[in-house]
Amino acid sequence: xxxxxxxxCIFCLICLSWILLLTACGTKTADETQVKVIxxxxxxxxxxxxxxxxxxxxxxxxxxxEDELKTQALCYFQNDWQSKEKDFVISANKQxxxxxxxxIDCASAYTDSSTTADEWLKIIDRISELQKEETNSSIATTxxxxxxxxxxxxxxxxxxxxxxxxxxxxxxxxxxxxxDQVEKSRWGKPEDVNTTITKYGVHEQWVYYRDxxxxxxxxxxxxxxx
Numbered sequence: 001x002x003x004x005x006x007x008x009c010i011f012c013l014i015c016l017s018w019i020l021l022l023t024a025c026g027t028k029t030a031d032e033t034q035v036k037v038i039x040x041x042x043x044x045x046x047x048x049x050x051x052x053x054x055x056x057x058x059x060x061x062x063x064x065x066e067d068e069l070k071t072q073a074l075c076y077f078q079n080d081w082q083s084k085e086k087d088f089v090i091s092a093n094k095q096x097x098x099x100x101x102x103x104i105d106c107a108s109a110y111t112d113s114s115t116t117a118d119e120w121l122k123i124i125d126r127i128s129e130l131q132k133e134e135t136n137s138s139i140a141t142t143x144x145x146x147x148x149x150x151x152x153x154x155x156x157x158x159x160x161x162x163x164x165x166x167x168x169x170x171x172x173x174x175x176x177x178x179x180d181q182v183e184k185s186r187w188g189k190p191e192d193v194n195t196t197i198t199k200y201g202v203h204e205q206w207v208y209y210r211d212x213x214x215x216x217x218x219x220x221x222x223x224x225x226x
Contacts, residue, residue, distance in 0.1 A: 054079065061092050067136050069094065073103050074142050082107035102126045110154070117158035124150055173214055177221045182206070182214060190214070 054075035056068055064072070069092055076085035085107050094100040106123050109115040124147045131143035173182045183189050190206035197203075204216040213225040 054081075067139060070099060070136070070139050071142075073100060074139065074146070077103060077107060077110075077146070078142075082110050099130055102130055106150075115154070115158060117155050117162060120150060120155045120158055124155070173221060173224060175221050175224065179216065179219055182221060187212070187214070 054072050056064065056072055059068070061069070073085055073089055073094075076082070076088060086104050089095050089100045089104055092100075095104055102123070106127065109119060109123055127143055127147040127150070131140050131147065134140040134143060169184075170186050173185045173187050177185075187208055190208055192207040194205040194207065195202065196205075201218045202216075204219075206214040206216070208214070211225075214221055215223045215225070
């Protein structure tokens with residue numbers, strides 16, 4: 001049997017063993033105890049700053065066929081890159097060829113807000129002519145869609161704008177207008193003017209063709225008779 005001192009020593013050894021065991025289990029390297037934060041990676045799909053969806057591969061301008069040049073020019077136009085289309089055609093030295101000249105003229109009209117409906121119709125006729133002459137069915141179809149789109153959008157916009165400008169320029173006289181405004185209206189200048197001056201002011205009657213009259217008080221329209 002163990003003595004009292006021996007039991008005490010054995011107990012101390014057991015406690016020390018437990019302490020060493022717990023310390024060993026709880027001790028880990030910094031890499032094991034710390035949570036590694038992996039930085040968020042960028043998307044695997046990197047879009048280059050000068051990415052050009054119309055470039056049709058890595059071919060140079062000299063290596064591209066005529067159909068590929070036409071397709072690329074049309075692609076620029078369909079993506080509303082009219083200035084890029086013009087630069088591309090000039091870079092390819094095709095600006096004087098019929099097909100590309102039409103596209104350049106179309107791009108110029110597209111960026112010019114003053115292009116009239118008649119001017120658009122002429123451009124559409126030229127595109128339709130190209131479409132009929134084109135042997136590449138894919139390019140011909142694209143031209144057909146292009147002319148239809150221009151007809152539905154640009155021509156309609158130009159017609160609406162022209163109608164608005166016409167209404168603003170050619171209007172009927174109204175009460176409250178000045179003499180100058182009446183003269184610029186559809187009625188224009190009168191055939192005759194009858195003037196009456198009283199202590200209350202100046203009264204005028206403007207006489208127009210087919211018994212139409214406008215009455216002014218001190219230069220302002222007060223009544224209209226048709």
